[in-house]
Amino acid sequence: MSSTLVQTDENGDHYESKKISSSPSAQLKSQPHSSLLSQANTVGIIGGVSVLSTLIFLEKLVWWSSRNGEECVPFVVCSDPAIDGSRQSVHSSLSEIAENEVSYEHVIVHSLKQKRVFLEKSGARCIVMPCHISNAWYDEISESCTLPFFHIGECAARELKEAKLKPLDAGSNVRIGVLAACETAVVTYEDKLQNQGFEVVLPDKATVEHILMPAIESLNQRDVEGARNLLRIAIQVLLIRAVNVVIIASEELQNLLPGEDPLLKKCMDPIDALARTTVKWAKSAKKDNDDWINSPRLSQTPQNNG
Template sequence: MLDVMSLSYPFQTLLLGCCVTTPSRRYLSKTRRCLVQATPPSSVILNADGSGKFSEKLHVPNLDSGRGAPFVIQGSAVGIIGGVSVDATLKFLRKLVEFSSQDGVNSTPFVLCSDPLLSKELLSYERSYFVSSTSKAENLKLDSSPIVQTLRNKRVFLENSGTSCIVMPCNVSHSWYEQVSEGCSVPVFHMAECVAKELKEAKLKPLEAGSPLRIGVLATNATLAAGFYKEKLQNEGFDVVLPDRATMEHTVIPAIEALNRKDMEGACNLLRIALQVLLVRAANFIILASDDMRDLLPPDDPLIKKCIDPMDALARSTIKWVKSSGQNT
């Protein structure tokens, strides 16, 4: 029997517990109990058994406004705001669990807000920066204020629910990090800052003596346009290598197009070319800051050794903070 609790309603899904992946299957470990307050019904709590069926319905308030706390966590947890890709969010959850515990029993507890409408809005925003390799049209820039407000609502909800810190395992969401985190009473970790600090602490040696440490960043147009990876890396003293226009138009964008067509081989080959171009420009390592491209290369690909997954740094930094602050009880 899986003791798992989730809230499912038209605009938001919230999961309280831990998600673990093994080579053969995925499963959810025991969740940490929460105190549910008596409130007017507008959503449903569902308990899932081992067969995946749901039962024991319990109404809870609408969470989309971010107001109030429909439940209070007993013991602190990590608050997670989902982004463009549900798969990427689940990947972060697995990392959070696996990095904090070998068996998943004493892993870091979490509360996840995953909103399908927010995912759709983020995807539309990201695609507004996407220019086809055969198109000369200028990028359309969508109004991002609804996205910012939704992200803030999720942050306020998680903050009021008693989480000890908040993370956004989504690259493009960090385009509005300052607006989302402003006024928050708990730490909101910045994924690019976590990566930059880890690289600084690693005390890397440059490819050539006397030359600067150079870190490449490969991402979508929307993430690169936001500029936060470049800013955070430069703050730590790194030179930053970004793909030039030709690389974006002839390798990165076509790779995403191939991925959307389910042409995995073509997407992999194009991604390899894009990575090699950055490495030729003397980048020590490359931050692969794209949910679409992160899992394209097989684990045994030699280029993987030169790539950095920002989610690894975000998960490690989160766990480190929780443990150092004595929150994981």
């Protein structure tokens, strides 16, 4: 396994991504000499607001890439625990963030962008950000990045589109529910789902205040059974509104329901979609690189005409 786990508060120098040649060999040569990894399918992972989401993604990435006896895809992770200290601010609404005297949004975006730059310098060949909140600022963080940079909301929306779901109500679009602990996380999914033709259904204010948030509070107080029951109610509230699938966009609520719970069949973990997309890309990138290395023109011995 060629993988590197890095926890850093690296700020890095100003770095401008350059256009990468389509030749695998040229791409490898373009990597800085200080690169940690140089494989053509190296995945760069930006640790977001929640370390838990990063760990969950890593587990899925390792499992799906190596479950058939293959080597795990190479990866490098950059996680900054200082970002986690800003969770109280990012769990506020976007309007509250904007009104705050200190621009937490600017600080977080700048920090995450520097993590992306660090991963590029470390030899990453694609970038992922397994965080429901951080992807709300995907456009700013990915600015000037020429590597494939997968958006968690787009991956989830694409998989749902490929599932060819049918509307539960005649004459309406397919409805997808989103359960999130904060408004910022909803932004990550809403536009991407709508771009695929889905109608997005969110819990009403009363459900958020009296069911969803108490579920998270119960979990924080180690009342797992109470949190499970409240989560079940929140999911049912959306299902009653004829949604086909409920996206659980909260790391606190993921894996809360037991595996045999029938409600899980109606739910989606978007980190699954991000991991599957990443593994598919990594296997394709490795195959392309192997094919290029093994091409006949590289194996030919130059003729000495002297």
